[in-house]
Amino acid sequence: MSLVTMPKAGAGEVVLRAENLTKTFRLPGGDNRHFAALDQLNFSLGRGRTLAVVGESGSGKSTMAKLVMKLQRPTAGRVSLRLDTAVRNIHGLPARDLYRKIQMVFQDPYASLNPRKRIWRILSAPLCNYGRLDRGERQARALRHLRKVGLGEAQLYAFPHMLSGGQRQRVNIARALVTEPEILILDEPLSALDVSVQAQIVNLLLDLQRDLGLTYLFISHDLAVVRHFADQVLVMKSGEMVEWGGVEQVLEYPAQEYTRQLLHSAPGRPASTTAGRALDIAVGDSGP
Numbered sequence: 001m002s003l004v005t006m007p008k009a010g011a012g013e014v015v016l017r018a019e020n021l022t023k024t025f026r027l028p029g030g031d032n033r034h035f036a037a038l039d040q041l042n043f044s045l046g047r048g049r050t051l052a053v054v055g056e057s058g059s060g061k062s063t064m065a066k067l068v069m070k071l072q073r074p075t076a077g078r079v080s081l082r083l084d085t086a087v088r089n090i091h092g093l094p095a096r097d098l099y100r101k102i103q104m105v106f107q108d109p110y111a112s113l114n115p116r117k118r119i120w121r122i123l124s125a126p127l128c129n130y131g132r133l134d135r136g137e138r139q140a141r142a143l144r145h146l147r148k149v150g151l152g153e154a155q156l157y158a159f160p161h162m163l164s165g166g167q168r169q170r171v172n173i174a175r176a177l178v179t180e181p182e183i184l185i186l187d188e189p190l191s192a193l194d195v196s197v198q199a200q201i202v203n204l205l206l207d208l209q210r211d212l213g214l215t216y217l218f219i220s221h222d223l224a225v226v227r228h229f230a231d232q233v234l235v236m237k238s239g240e241m242v243e244w245g246g247v248e249q250v251l252e253y254p255a256q257e258y259t260r261q262l263l264h265s266a267p268g269r270p271a272s273t274t275a276g277r278a279l280d281i282a283v284g285d286s287g288p
């Protein structure tokens, strides 16, 4: 059973809602016993807002992302998406309609780009379901999206190994943007990057959210980043929601002992770490 009832999305129209989302897996050993990686999880995303999902390793964060992206099927429960005026269960939604609305940025910028393809081809791949574009049109679109993430023509014909980690993560973000989605699932998008590069990517994501009105579901271990980046935070343990609320409320005044433990054990405790300080400086610098 979930420990708390379904949270509201806060300010902003709800663009995605998960209800009683459950995913069980069979335990290894062949005796047909199962465990719940996600157990009746409820949450919603408000348009233009960022919901951070935090919790110890194995708490079900990536499973949640995979269910929202329809990369796995839930055992029970559902995810609904706002499409224009209608709200639709993603179960019956064609992939092309889903991926026009939601895209994902993966954790590892090294592993998630095909090493044999040039950047413009990588950026063109998500467009294959959206009508026939000739080579020139695909390259022009790729370049337009590269520019959105602070890259340009110099990277268009490069292979991934020619780019730095930060540049590769920018390409990943550009690839997520080419179908012009409204929601990005950011699954630990900073954890493979150097601290100074993390700050740049955080600022880029904040700029893109402001300019494009994006909604983020941000999975992270780093509570210092969550504090800067998210509006709301959902704390998970063993597939269940432990606590949910505004970032300041949950991180400054946690109601649950588990959240307090998470805050105390976090290597990125705010203001006490290099990562926290780098982000303080970088995010502060970018503001008005």
Ligand SMILES: Nc1ncnc2c1ncn2[C@@H]1O[C@H](COP(=O)(O)OP(=O)(O)OP(=O)(O)O)[C@@H](O)[C@H]1O
Residues within 6 Å of the ligand: 025, 026, 037, 055, 056, 057, 058, 059, 060, 061, 062, 063, 064
């Ligand atoms: N395909 C699978 N088959 C069996 N068990 C799985 C599968 N995928 C995930 N699990 C289990 O489900 C639980 C939740 O995993 P999940 O990857 O969602 O956690 P997480 O919170 O994202 O962890 P991390 O922070 O380490 O990435 C774990 O116990 C994991 O071992």
